[in-house]
Amino acid sequence: GSVDEAKGFPLSIEAARLLSADDGMDCYVRAIVRSDTEDWLVRLIEQIRGERATLFENIMDDAEFKAFLALGDVFVCPYLPSAFARRTSGMVVDAIILGRPFVAIEGTWLGDLARDTGAGIAARADAVSIVAAVKTIIADYPAYCAKAADARGRYLLENSWSTLLQTI
Numbered sequence: 001g002s003v004d005e006a007k008g009f010p011l012s013i014e015a016a017r018l019l020s021a022d023d024g025m026d027c028y029v030r031a032i033v034r035s036d037t038e039d040w041l042v043r044l045i046e047q048i049r050g051e052r053a054t055l056f057e058n059i060m061d062d063a064e065f066k067a068f069l070a071l072g073d074v075f076v077c078p079y080l081p082s083a084f085a086r087r088t089s090g091m092v093v094d095a096i097i098l099g100r101p102f103v104a105i106e107g108t109w110l111g112d113l114a115r116d117t118g119a120g121i122a123a124r125a126d127a128v129s130i131v132a133a134v135k136t137i138i139a140d141y142p143a144y145c146a147k148a149a150d151a152r153g154r155y156l157l158e159n160s161w162s163t164l165l166q167t168i
Contacts, residue, residue: 101144111123
């Protein structure tokens with residue numbers, strides 16, 4: 001997503017470097033630079049350019065974004081507790097809706113969701129832990145996909161328009 005420190009972009013780059021060095025791993029990194037993006041974050045992108053990680057640096061229309069999401073077997077959302085202790089992420093919701101396992105960071109609402117649903121793993125906020133979580137999911141991929149599918153069913157039941165109307 002955004003090249004943003006609070007969204008864990010530096011962790012994304014380091015984890016992608018480590019994963020792309022591993023045989024058989026392909027990484028897809030969305031890196032949207034905005035006019036107010038800090039230079040040091042922009043320079044991080046160059047660390048993986050030309051490696052086995054594929055960068056998506058353009059704003060995508062709906063069809064392109066759906067195609068991008070379809071590429072991933074495991075979603076990584078390294079959003080930091082300082083900004084996401086009580087916030088959600090559209091990317092995690094997309095992962096759940098697609099039935100894809102995900103990695104989030106401990107101490108965030110997203111990490112709690114990974115733990116509570118079993119659809120993912122809450123990793124420590126460092127690249128080595130993120131890589132270990134991705135590899136754990138891949139090693140037991142069918143089980144994590146089944147838990148993600150179950151989480152999708154529960155999410156859709158709890159977050160429907162009719163549920164919203166009943167809440168109001």
